[in-house]
Amino acid sequence: MLEVQGLKKTFTSGLVSKRSVKAVDGISFNIADGETFGLVGESGCGKTTVGRLVLRLIEPTEGKVIFNSIDVLKLNKKALRKLRPQMQIIFQDPESSLHPRMKIGDIIAEPLKLYNLVPKANREKKVLELIDMVGLQPEHVNRFPHELSGGQSQRVVLARVLALGPRFIVADEPTSSLDVSVQAQILSLMNTVQEEFHFSCLFISHDLNLISRMTSSMGVMYLGKIVEAGSTKELFEEARHPYTRALMSAIPIADPQTKRKKIVLEGEMPSPMNPPSGCRFHTRCRFKEKICEKTEPQLIDLGEGHRIACHLYAAEDKRLVIRHRVTVEI
Amino acid sequence: MTLLSIEHLNSHFMTVDGIVRAVDDVSLEIGENETLGLVGESGCGKTVLALSLLRLLSENTKTDGRVIYKGRDLLKLNEKELRGVRGKEIAHIFQNPLSSLNPVLTVGFQISEPFLRHQGLKKSIANSRAVQMLGLVRIPSAPDRAKEYPHEFSGGMRQRAMIAMGLACSPSLIIADEPTRGLDVTIQAQIVELMKDLIKNSGASMLLITHDLSLAAQLCDKVAVMYSGEIVEYADIKEFFKGPAHPYARSFLESVPSRGMKPIRGISPSLINPPPGCRFHPRCDCSMDICKSVHPPLTEVKDGQHARCLLYA
Numbered sequence: 001m002l003e004v005q006g007l008k009k010t011f012t013s014g015l016v017s018k019r020s021v022k023a024v025d026g027i028s029f030n031i032a033d034g035e036t037f038g039l040v041g042e043s044g045c046g047k048t049t050v051g052r053l054v055l056r057l058i059e060p061t062e063g064k065v066i067f068n069s070i071d072v073l074k075l076n077k078k079a080l081r082k083l084r085p086q087m088q089i090i091f092q093d094p095e096s097s098l099h100p101r102m103k104i105g106d107i108i109a110e111p112l113k114l115y116n117l118v119p120k121a122n123r124e125k126k127v128l129e130l131i132d133m134v135g136l137q138p139e140h141v142n143r144f145p146h147e148l149s150g151g152q153s154q155r156v157v158l159a160r161v162l163a164l165g166p167r168f169i170v171a172d173e174p175t176s177s178l179d180v181s182v183q184a185q186i187l188s189l190m191n192t193v194q195e196e197f198h199f200s201c202l203f204i205s206h207d208l209n210l211i212s213r214m215t216s217s218m219g220v221m222y223l224g225k226i227v228e229a230g231s232t233k234e235l236f237e238e239a240r241h242p243y244t245r246a247l248m249s250a251i252p253i254a255d256p257q258t259k260r261k262k263i264v265l266e267g268e269m270p271s272p273m274n275p276p277s278g279c280r281f282h283t284r285c286r287f288k289e290k291i292c293e294k295t296e297p298q299l300i301d302l303g304e305g306h307r308i309a310c311h312l313y314a315a316e317d318k319r320l321v322i323r324h325r326v327t328v329e330i
Numbered sequence: 331m332t333l334l335s336i337e338h339l340n341s342h343f344m345t346v347d348g349i350v351r352a353v354d355d356v357s358l359e360i361g362e363n364e365t366l367g368l369v370g371e372s373g374c375g376k377t378v379l380a381l382s383l384l385r386l387l388s389e390n391t392k393t394d395g396r397v398i399y400k401g402r403d404l405l406k407l408n409e410k411e412l413r414g415v416r417g418k419e420i421a422h423i424f425q426n427p428l429s430s431l432n433p434v435l436t437v438g439f440q441i442s443e444p445f446l447r448h449q450g451l452k453k454s455i456a457n458s459r460a461v462q463m464l465g466l467v468r469i470p471s472a473p474d475r476a477k478e479y480p481h482e483f484s485g486g487m488r489q490r491a492m493i494a495m496g497l498a499c500s501p502s503l504i505i506a507d508e509p510t511r512g513l514d515v516t517i518q519a520q521i522v523e524l525m526k527d528l529i530k531n532s533g534a535s536m537l538l539i540t541h542d543l544s545l546a547a548q549l550c551d552k553v554a555v556m557y558s559g560e561i562v563e564y565a566d567i568k569e570f571f572k573g574p575a576h577p578y579a580r581s582f583l584e585s586v587p588s589r590g591m592k593p594i595r596g597i598s599p600s601l602i603n604p605p606p607g608c609r610f611h612p613r614c615d616c617s618m619d620i621c622k623s624v625h626p627p628l629t630e631v632k633d634g635q636h637a638r639c640l641l642y643a
Contacts, residue, residue, distance in 0.1 A: 042514035149597055179371040181585040185593035206514060209587035250519040252544030254586045256567050264523055265516045268484055
């Protein structure tokens with residue numbers, strides 16, 4: 001359904017002394033029809049940028065995005081506009097995604113009007129249908145965004161997206177500003193509508209608990225690169241990359257009885273302006289070898305789509321894997 | 331031994347729309363060496379409760395009740411006496427460190443302020459104590475970092491600086507309001523480990539305000555759940571996670587992603603005009619007819635576990 005290959009984005013700033021940041025540096029993944037792919041990573045790793053590049057909300061520097069065998073990056077403006085209804089995005093902050101001076105009904109009717117998907121006479125009926133589908137009441141049609149709570153606003157955003165009957169949705173931290181009980185409402189609603197409309201989804205989040213609940217396959221990003229990817233089940237059962245392992249062990253558990261050995265990473269993520277040489281994670285990695293400082297590890301396939309970029313698993317050097325296993329067992 | 335006892339505390343805001351009952355008849359106790367978690371969703375009044383203790387709220391607030399700290403009622407102290415308590419006896423670590431740190435003063439100076447103010451130390455000594463504090467919260471190359479400004483710090487480091495400032499005068503009670511909000515999971519894990527160590531070593535008590543039950547699970551001895559301005563459950567942390575008694579507390583826990591991600595229907599009630607009877611009844615699966623009219627008291631369900639629910643009355 002969606003194929004992303006070697007996606008790159010370099011932002012440059014400064015007039016005289018140009019500085020550049022490789023926000024996204026060669027990312028590839030596929031999303032099957034009706035599947036949800038999760039992209040997880042800490043703030044500043046470039047996951048949001050990936051979401052926008054895929055939809056061409058910002059222009060990628062390099063790479064390929066194939067959507068339903070259409071090369072999205074080669075389309076001209078007009079063709080892209082035609083494709084837009086099929087590719088939609090839900091942003092982080094629902095309140096700022098809604099026009100403050102438009103009524104909810106008009107907000108949801110707007111895409112229908114723009115793309116003329118529904119004849120004028122039926123628009124109101126369609127809006128009410130959508131409102132009902134996302135669990136709002138008919139009286140909300142005449143309200144303004146400031147009269148709604150965060151959860152209700154996100155429902156409106158979802159209704160507006162669904163109005164276009166998209167085949168693919170990017171959900172960029174759709175619940176990060178919501179309370180847990182409301183988050184649970186919104187995410188279960190997303191699951192329901194996804195079953196009904198059968199769209200694919202790129203689910204971007206920093207919260208591994210959500211990724212495990214919402215996605216079937218996932219990629220872990222660190223400083224603009226995917227360091228490990230595979231089926232969500234496999235990664236949660238057997239994460240291999242030292243960074244993924246540390247992330248997994250840092251997942252907060254809501255139970256004081258569960259004792260678990262935590263891998264607390266030292267230090268913080270280096271600046272993407274000046275990423276470390278070799279493997280970008282080597283400055284915080286417990287299993288750092290000499291080679292990690294010099295050579296950048298390539299993504300290799302461990303079988304069944306489990307991909308990893310780490311020298312410990314590089315095919316030619318089995319010795320390291322063994323040493324790694326021993327250390328882990330201790 | 332009880333260190334702080336909150337008795338029938340009310341904090342009401344007088345607004346044009348009516349009286350906002352942000353904290354409504356709350357009674358709680360924090361023992362020595364104890365960490366109490368005050369958990370709830372946004373708008374339940376947990377931050378207002380914390381701010382009421384040191385009287386940090388704006389003038390349109392009406393606060394009454396009693397806040398007894400070491401035999402003195404904090405609500406009756408005058409400004410001067412209160413200044414002697416703030417930062418020295420009871421420290422408040424605010425949420426959002428970027429807006430709580432002064433952007434035009436160095437981090438080192440801001441941490442040295444409590445030493446100058448409360449302990450009357452000389453400037454040079456206060457400075458070196460500030461550097462020590464930064465080292466204590468594990469900021470690398472602390473002497474250099476102390477000379478930097480808040481914008482030069484990362485989010486995690488700012489939070490560490492806030493903690494250092496709070497701990498500066500070895501307070502007996504620390505009020506920490508969402509200390510890990512907005513931080514990445516790996517940084518969150520660092521801060522949690524740090525706070526665990528510091529609390530253990532200093533022997534201070536803590537009131538931890540959070541919406542994150544897993545944070546409470548990691549740090550607290552006891553937990554109080556707040557809903558619509560009231561405490562609806564109060565229990566030992568282990569008992570609570572074994573099975574909350576109050577239907578809201580139960581649903582709240584079940585809505586956590588790792589606990590099932592089950593949504594709670596409806597939305598939080600308004601604090602101006604809360605539902606009559608039990609405030610949770612419109613969203614409660616166990617609600618009975620009586621819940622619509624009778625306001626339930628906080629009753630003991632089993633040893634140490636209290637719930638505000640008519641199922642147990």
